[in-house]
Amino acid sequence: MIFLILLKAFLITLWVVFIGLLFLGIGRKITARIQKRYGPPFYQQFIDVIKLLAKESIWHHWIMILGAIMALGGLIATALHVPIAGILPYDSNGPIFLVLYLSAIGYLGMAMGVSASGNPNAPLGIGRALTLMLGYEIPFAAVLIIFMGLTKSSYFLQIAQSQAGGILHWNFIRYPLAFIGAEIAVQAMMAEKPFDQMIAPAEIASGPLVEWPGKFLGLGMIQMGVSVFIETAIITNLFLGPSHNILDFTLKQFGIYFIALCINAVMPRFKIENAAIYLWTIPLGLGLLQMLITFVL
Amino acid sequence: MLDKIQKDREKRQSAWEAVINYFRKRSLYMLHYCTGCGAIELPPIMTSRWDMERFGIAPMATPRQADILLVTGYASQKTIKRLIYTYEQMPNPKWVLGFGSCTINGGIYWDSYNVINKLDRYIPIDLFISGCMPRPQSILSAMKKLQEMIGKGEAKGYERYKQNYEWYKKNQRKLLERETPFLDGGEK
Numbered sequence: 001m002i003f004l005i006l007l008k009a010f011l012i013t014l015w016v017v018f019i020g021l022l023f024l025g026i027g028r029k030i031t032a033r034i035q036k037r038y039g040p041p042f043y044q045q046f047i048d049v050i051k052l053l054a055k056e057s058i059w060h061h062w063i064m065i066l067g068a069i070m071a072l073g074g075l076i077a078t079a080l081h082v083p084i085a086g087i088l089p090y091d092s093n094g095p096i097f098l099v100l101y102l103s104a105i106g107y108l109g110m111a112m113g114v115s116a117s118g119n120p121n122a123p124l125g126i127g128r129a130l131t132l133m134l135g136y137e138i139p140f141a142a143v144l145i146i147f148m149g150l151t152k153s154s155y156f157l158q159i160a161q162s163q164a165g166g167i168l169h170w171n172f173i174r175y176p177l178a179f180i181g182a183e184i185a186v187q188a189m190m191a192e193k194p195f196d197q198m199i200a201p202a203e204i205a206s207g208p209l210v211e212w213p214g215k216f217l218g219l220g221m222i223q224m225g226v227s228v229f230i231e232t233a234i235i236t237n238l239f240l241g242p243s244h245n246i247l248d249f250t251l252k253q254f255g256i257y258f259i260a261l262c263i264n265a266v267m268p269r270f271k272i273e274n275a276a277i278y279l280w281t282i283p284l285g286l287g288l289l290q291m292l293i294t295f296v297l
Numbered sequence: 298m299l300d301k302i303q304k305d306r307e308k309r310q311s312a313w314e315a316v317i318n319y320f321r322k323r324s325l326y327m328l329h330y331c332t333g334c335g336a337i338e339l340p341p342i343m344t345s346r347w348d349m350e351r352f353g354i355a356p357m358a359t360p361r362q363a364d365i366l367l368v369t370g371y372a373s374q375k376t377i378k379r380l381i382y383t384y385e386q387m388p389n390p391k392w393v394l395g396f397g398s399c400t401i402n403g404g405i406y407w408d409s410y411n412v413i414n415k416l417d418r419y420i421p422i423d424l425f426i427s428g429c430m431p432r433p434q435s436i437l438s439a440m441k442k443l444q445e446m447i448g449k450g451e452a453k454g455y456e457r458y459k460q461n462y463e464w465y466k467k468n469q470r471k472l473l474e475r476e477t478p479f480l481d482g483g484e485k
Contacts, residue, residue, distance in 0.1 A: 028350070032348070032350060032351075035344070035345055036345040037344070037345045037348040037350065037351070038348050038351040039348070039350060039351060040350050040351055040352075040353055040355075041353075044323075044324070044353055047320050047323045047324045047353060048324045048353075050317075050320045051317075051320040051321055051323075051324040052324075054317045054320065054321075055364075055388055055389075055390070056388040056389040056390070057388060058361070058388055201357075201358040202358070205358040205359045206357075206358045206359060206362070209359075209362070210358070210359050210361065211359075211361055212361065212362070213361040213362060213388045214388050217362055
């Protein structure tokens, strides 16, 4: 029994990494087309990761290695608890609170690892990432509270099942304000523009990744792919109805990522304090307004 | 017996190198060290006019993540120090592209008191792009050529640096530790 669960977890991990890297690759192509460029091939991200994993790496402290592994491990652990078209490695409905707790571990691991690297740009980037986290968690929590209150459950699968019966029953049509609020919060979660203060290559030299050579950067890219997968999967479960098979689910995920990419391609960057204030006003306001409409009126 | 094991290992290693070289040439991260006027030729090859990302070449912000160091234009007595630091921070395998006539023989600044005439004496350069300025097309064609060389395993500047480390260091020290003022004549 335990072996079956482990096997399932392993296969799901492979799927998550594959889809995450594929999304990043297609994303580069789409961004290029928006900018009237030809763009790299869609499998470019796989080539990059293989090359980086074969490159020489330097580390300044063993905490750096621990942090890199903890960041990737924390995110993969999170991905294993988000239902993919109802599939989970163990018998469960996808507990929301567990996912919220586990998703912080990835960032904390990264913060630990890059702080040990000793480059002044790295803590600066991590400081920005954690400030931004403070910003988007609150509107996202407001949106989650609406659906938890409506379905009287704290499980992803039950929220997804409650939207059964055609596209008109899907939450993004029934609760549009919450959807827009969550979309803005997810834009910040994925660190796409206008919320890419954490990376900001021209400003703080790619922030947390500044001192990550070779294999670390390869792990970092896989980690980026996994986090894109998790964030799109959460939104798909919350808003885009129950999915019948894994292809259906992946296409919906890609739809969410596509919106994020299009916004990313045409936006400049907020200052970090403005980004936090923006997240605490517009998306949080939309979430609270939706809450008011749903529960009071 | 030992010979056979050694040979087997070498064979396996070269097969592995051949596979990995394919990935190396298709994914190059570039750090451009913009010392001179050449930097202005770079925006057209990065953006939609000549889009270098279609060959898998992307700009990177830090030397730790970079594969190519592009030296655009002349290096002076002061910038050569930063150039050497940057080069030594990059993890192997790494390549250097010398851009413009200045890196080859000093270009129009050949008789200046503080311009480095032959950059190849201080860091190992894999490929020079001649011209003043080289057009974006020639930069792109140099990149393609470098990819070809990496694919065949010919671009081995970083190995050369390791093997002739003493010689490179001697040359660098001669510049960095000189005590006579530049305008005071003396050997350059």
